[in-house]
Amino acid sequence: MAVANRTAISRALDFSRLSSSFVRTFSSSSPSTSSSNPNASPTSSQTKRRKKKKNLFEVVQFLPNWGVGYHVAKSHWDEISYQITKINLYKSGTHGKAWGIAHKNGTPIVEAPKKISGVHKRCWKYIASLPHSGESKTSAEVQTS
Structure with missing residues (x-):
């Protein structure tokens, strides 16, 4: 009985981790609508990023x-x-x-x-x-x- 409860709990935790990472990818990939320039495309902001130089x-x-x-x-x-x-x-x-x-x-x-x-x-x-x-x-x- 205890083993069955333990496996059910571990499956529920695995599902919650999977669903939270799934939601996180969708929330981070959507472009923000509150940009200062409404005509700017989301790809132009990604190309402006510079590679971080190294010490x-x-x-x-x-x-x-x-x-x-x-x-x-x-x-x-x-x-x-x-x-x-x-x-x-x-x-x-x-x-x-x-x-x-x-x-x-x-x-x-x-x-x-x-x-x-x-x-x-x-x-x-x-x-x-x-x-x-x-x-x-x-x-x-x-x-x-």
Whole structure:
């Protein structure tokens, strides 16, 4: 008897979840009628959306060893880039500190790495055209705190 009640309750919960998600899709997909411009089509508002740019950690998270040895630059920089030498990540994985060697037109400006400023700003890009250094994984410095 208890097993039958339990299965009936679980079926009712599954149905309520299904129906609530079904209603949610219809309510979110309908265009709003209270727009400021009545002549604007709903597709024009969708094309105005810009792709959210990435901060440094979101750019390098899929590179091997969190991008240590790879070149990154801010999107508005033409000739300047940084070769990442060390990354200190916070627990979230999207915040932290980074150090690197500054490069101009592919040649190092200085030999000593310096702290990269503006790593949390959403304007970073990966520079694929510059070769990354083939550092071994034992010498790479990735820290999490």
